[in-house]
Amino acid sequence: MLIIDFHTHITAPEIIARRDEYLVRDAWFRDLYANPKARLSAAEDLIAAMDRASVAQSVVFGFGWRDMDLCRRDNDYVIEAVARYAERLIGFAIVNPQSGAEAVREIERCAAAGLRGVGELMPDGQGYRLDDERAMAPIVEVALDHNMILLTHCSEPVGHLYPGKGTVTPDEVIRFARLFPEATLVCAHWGGGTIFYELMPEVASVMRNVYYDTAASPFLYQDDIFSLAARWAPGKVLFATDYPLITPGSLIRRMRAARMPTATRRRMLGGNAWRLLELGERQMVTQ
Numbered sequence: 001m002l003i004i005d006f007h008t009h010i011t012a013p014e015i016i017a018r019r020d021e022y023l024v025r026d027a028w029f030r031d032l033y034a035n036p037k038a039r040l041s042a043a044e045d046l047i048a049a050m051d052r053a054s055v056a057q058s059v060v061f062g063f064g065w066r067d068m069d070l071c072r073r074d075n076d077y078v079i080e081a082v083a084r085y086a087e088r089l090i091g092f093a094i095v096n097p098q099s100g101a102e103a104v105r106e107i108e109r110c111a112a113a114g115l116r117g118v119g120e121l122m123p124d125g126q127g128y129r130l131d132d133e134r135a136m137a138p139i140v141e142v143a144l145d146h147n148m149i150l151l152t153h154c155s156e157p158v159g160h161l162y163p164g165k166g167t168v169t170p171d172e173v174i175r176f177a178r179l180f181p182e183a184t185l186v187c188a189h190w191g192g193g194t195i196f197y198e199l200m201p202e203v204a205s206v207m208r209n210v211y212y213d214t215a216a217s218p219f220l221y222q223d224d225i226f227s228l229a230a231r232w233a234p235g236k237v238l239f240a241t242d243y244p245l246i247t248p249g250s251l252i253r254r255m256r257a258a259r260m261p262t263a264t265r266r267r268m269l270g271g272n273a274w275r276l277l278e279l280g281e282r283q284m285v286t287q
Helices: 013-017 019-025 027-033 043-053 068-084 101-112 133-145 170-179 189-197 224-232 248-257 262-277
Strands: 004-009 057-061 089-093 117-121 149-152 185-187 210-213
Touching (some): 004 262, 019 027, 043 068, 043 089, 068 089, 101 133
Parallel strands (some): 089 117, 185 210
């Protein structure tokens, strides 16, 4: 069964080695990684975790820095990692939409280097709103020009607090979809519950290009969410871990235990990602 992890983070070894310096440079990074138990992993660590869990490919990106110089450094590392593991890694570019033309140029550079998307967008940490048309219109335009997917951090408007929760809640996601109906948007963490609002016809009608990843799911929802989502949105769910927060093997076991048709499980574990990423015939042979 083809398995594609749609949401993983890799960090350059020099940043891992000098974590304390970067805690000072970026407040959002500090919120997430000041605890020494919060893991950072290099590309080789991700590949090893993929091998242990029989994950064929992973979408990889760096951290959503506020500073564009740091975004470029992360993108350089992702480009280099994708070149080394071309059969296993699919790269997305980190930018801060607040940087305007500078962010657009960086997306163009990364597209030329073979990266396939833009994300993980971090509106709270980077200082904008996902539904800010002024900030997002140039990003969406260049992404559409290069057939790139957008992936954004999302959060629940209720529930427990945790580092990095943020304020990109379903209302903001839905407003983005109304503003940019042609953009392909992947909402991390089940879109902070946005997937449930697609049961409302007036919401579903504007969400045709919106998808949801399962990143960090065990920290947020009961495993019943897999079976429930399989009933009304089987083509919109993308298996994702938020590695290194979660290792793929544990989440795969949870999804395999969920009650749903085998064909639906195949779609959620890899088929939907294969289609969305336009990966072609070769990868499907492995299913």
